[in-house]
Amino acid sequence: MSRQDDQAGQSEEATSRGLNRVMFRKLVVVAVLMFGFGYALIPVYRKICEVTGVNFLTPKDVTVEAPANTQIDKTRTITVEFDGNAQGPWRFRPTVASMQVHPGEMTQVTYEVVNTQPRNVDAQAIPSYAPLQSAAFFKKVECFCFTQQTLGPNQAKQMPVVFYIDPKLPKEVTTITLSYTFFEINGKAKTAG
Structure with a gap:
């Protein structure tokens, strides 16, 4: 083997190493971008679901803080x-038809x-x-409407709603009607057990 062949082999090897380094850098950049995309996907997905109303039946009112x-x-x-x-195979009603409350007063009613x-x-309300x-x-x-409810065969359930009326309610409003529609989620028959 001549010296020229030796130099050509070394040159090819150096070129190959250089190409490998460039490819490695590109792969590292792609991996970092994929990780960043996966990390950002969760809040983006939540926002899309919130905006479109998908899988977002009745959210907990995050603006509500238990007033100290x-x-x-x-x-x-x-x-x-x-x-x-x-709207389904049950009887559903509030335990009281109405009540008098003061704005700002914590109150509980049961359905x-x-x-x-x-x-x-x-079911969901x-x-x-x-x-x-x-x-x-x-x-x-607190409200049973925040989560899906599962009722067993012939089961009766008492479900509370804890609420208060914001004192900033306009003065002309003197009566509020809270109405729940309770409906079956999937309609599939399930056997007990």
């Missing part, structure tokens, strides 16, 4: 009426549901308010 020292407006009384609509079927049922403007001032701290 709430100022209760004793000069005003609001009548809160309760309603329950059943009762009875599964009338000999099978498990998955969706709230609505009248007048519509009162929804922004009706603050739920």
Whole structure:
């Protein structure tokens, strides 16, 4: 083997090493970009779901904080009426038709549901308010509507709603109706057991 062949072999080897380094750098950049994309995907996915309403039935009201020292407006009384609509195999109703509350006062009401079927049922409650403007001032701290409910065969359940009315509620609103529609999620028959 001549010296020229030796130099050509070394030159090819140096070129190959240089190409390998360039490829390695490109692969590192791609791996870092993939990691960054995967990390950013979670908050982007949550925001897309929130905006489109997908998998976002009734969120917990994150603006609600359990008031430590709430100022209760004793000069005003609001009548809160309760309603329950059943869309499925059960009986669903509030345990009281209405109550008088002061804005800022923490209050609890209970809804009762009875599964009338000999099978498990998955259900969800969706709230609505009248007048519509009162929804922004009706603050739920605890509610069965935050999560999906599973009722066993012929099971009866008492479900609480803990709420308060924001004292900033416009003065002309003196009555609020809280209505829940309770409906079956999937409609598939499930056997108990």
